[in-house]
Amino acid sequence: MSVLMRRAKVHDLDAIMRLERATFVNDAWPEEAMRREIESPHGYYLVAVDDEEEDPERRLLGYAGLLAPADGGQGDIQTIAVAPFARGIGLGRGLMHALITQARRRHVAELFLEVRADNPIARALYASLGFVEIGVRRGYYQPDGVDAISMRLTVPAAVTRPAESGVAAGRDDPAAAARRAAGERGGA
Template sequence: MAGLTTGHRLRSMTEADIAEVMRLERALFPGDAWSEGMLRDEMTGDGRHYVVAESVAEGRIIGYAGLRAVPPEGDVQTIAVDAAHWGGGVGTALLTELLAEAHRRGVTDVFLEVRSDNPRAQRLYRRFGFTELGVRRGYYKDADAIVMRRSAPAGDAGEEKTR
C-alpha cells in the first residue's frame, strides 16, 4: 500500500476502525454523514477497497477513503481527512492508493461526486486528471455535486500527474 508523508501510514480499514471513522464522518460531513450501517455495508460489499490514514505520532485515524470497482469502471465512494491535517498530503496519499487499487483491479474509468462548494477537493481531483462531466443538482442536502471522471491511460497506476 502506498506510503504517506513522514509520520503517517495507510492500511486497510477494519471493523475496529468503524467508531473512529464515524467520528470523523460526522465531524466532516454533519449534514450528509453516512450511518454506521452504510459504512459497514460499503466495507463488505463486492469490489470494495477501504483504507485509513493513521498518524503514527498521534496513534489515531486522520483520514479514510473508499473505492467501488466494477471493471472497467470504478467510483471513489468517499475520501475524508481530519481538518487538522489538511494540506499535509494525506488526501493525496489516499487518492493515490484508491487509483492504484483501481488500476490493479482493471478499472480504466474512475468517477466521483464532489461538493460544488469544496474547491480544495476539486483542485486535488483535477491534479490527478479528473475532469468535470456535469452537475447533480441537490445531490447533497445543502449543495450540488460536480460529477468528475478520470480515464487512465494504458499502464497508468494512478499516480498524480506532475506539471
C-alpha cells in the first residue's frame, strides 16, 4: 500500500460517494451536497488514496472535510471516513491532523464537530486530538434517533499533539451554530 493524501477533486466524487454510502448507511449525504462541499471556496476536503492499487473499489482509503471561511474565526469538521480495510493504521488521525493544520492556516481559532453518541472509536480519536465535549443534541441523527455529541477544539498554535493542544473552554458563537445547523449531517 502506498498512501497519498491530497485535495479531493470532483473526479473523486464517485469513489467518495461509494464509501460515504457504505459508511453512513442511514444518513449518507446526497451526492450534490458532497459536490458542493468539495467545490466550496470555504471547504477543504482531502482524500487518502492507495497510489499503487488498480482496483477502483480499493483505491480510495478515506476522506475528510473541513469547512472554514478563509477569514478565520470558527470552522467545522464536516465529515471523515476511512474504508474498513484501511482502519486502525493511523489514516483517520493523519486526515484529522491535516484538517487541523489547514484550519490554523485559515486563522481558525475554534473547530467544532458533531459525533454520534454511539461511536466510541471516533469519540476517542477526537478526544485524543484535544476536542472537548460541549453539549448533546438529542435525537440529532435521524432516522436512527441517536444523540449527537458536540465537540470543540481550540486550535493549537503550532502542533496538534494533545499535550500541547491548548484546550480551553470558550463561548459558543451563534453564527457558527447556525452554520453547523445548516449542514446536512452537521458534523463529522
